[in-house]
Amino acid sequence: ATTPSITFIGLGPMGQAMVRTLLGAGHPITLWNRTAARAEPLVAEGARLADSPAEAVAASDLIILSLTDYQAMYDILSPVESQLAGRTIVNLSSDDPDVTRKAAAWAKRHGANFITGGVMGPAPMVGTDGMHVYYSGQKSVFETHEASLRPIGKPDYLGEDEGLAQLFYLANLDVFLTSLASVLHATALANAAGVPAARIYPRLVQMVTETGQMMDVGEDVGKNLDEGHHPGEMASATMMGATADHILTASKAAGIDTVLPSALKSYYDSAINAGRGSESWTVLYEFIKKSKA
Ligand code: NDP
Known part of the structure; x- marks a missing residue:
């Protein structure tokens, strides 16, 4: 049947x-x-x-x-x-x-x-x-x-391999939950300066969509990650790391939670301190993978 x-x-x-x-x-x-x-x-x-x-x-x-x-x-x-x-x-x-x-x-x-x-x-x-x-x-x-x-x-x-379905599910949810938390963190950053959440939240949701578009830059980033290749012409780790630092200092000044921006900044610091700041932001992958050891 x-x-x-x-x-x-x-x-x-x-x-x-x-x-x-x-x-x-x-x-x-x-x-x-x-x-x-x-x-x-x-x-x-x-x-x-x-x-x-x-x-x-x-x-x-x-x-x-x-x-x-x-x-x-x-x-x-x-x-x-x-x-x-x-x-x-x-x-x-x-x-x-x-x-x-x-x-x-x-x-x-x-x-x-x-x-x-x-x-x-x-x-x-x-x-x-x-x-x-x-x-x-x-x-x-x-x-x-x-x-x-x-x-x-x-x-x-x-x-x-029966583990694959939940591995893929969790990898997706890793992105999802981090995105949700980052939008709430960013809303709190603006709100601490008097911006109503209702004013900035829709723009941040839009940013999540735009982030996906910006990550798809026409190169095969996934393949580059597998090959350890991080061409940095457009957005270097040093440039992005400076922004991560600004998010952390502004969060501290606003008196809001700093767990998420501290974690972000630590990824960029690892790459920059290892002398790889001129490579693309994707070089963070090497340091994130390393923490497994
Ligand atoms: P719930 O947790 O609300 O319901 C789950 C069911 O599990 C109920 O039928 C409940 O029985 C039963 N249950 C829980 N513990 C026991 C137990 N010890 N013995 C017997 N029955 C038990 O889950 P959802 O329907 O929201 O989600 C189901 C699964 O789907 C989850 O694993 C979730 O992670 C996943 N999922 C959920 C999504 C969502 O948006 N909700 C999206 C994607 C995946 P009872 O009715 O008696 O409490």
């Missing part, structure tokens, strides 16, 4: 939106949620509520999870792990990549297939063209279920 039955476990905002989308695509859906009341509206729309995790697992070959973290999966499925053999678990919850790899090994020990997912958007975007979802795990298993998963969002399959 093109619309096989699906068991869906976890009815937070994301799970609810996904179930609606999958029902709309014609899949028979069996639900389970720790708080059963959250299933009521979806049952009214055609889903079936299982009485127990065991009944939910038995209902479908494909089991999709949308839970707070991977511990919630163990809390729900460990008691029924002997019933997982031959089924496929697709976990769309967020967690550390290593936790997701260990979960895949756990599922395999019980004879189940395991695909990890990273959902790149909030609940209102589920099922829209703007939504995409990272997946990783055994390719043939992903391909078997790709059509069932597609209504949730555009699938972006990354490879067999």
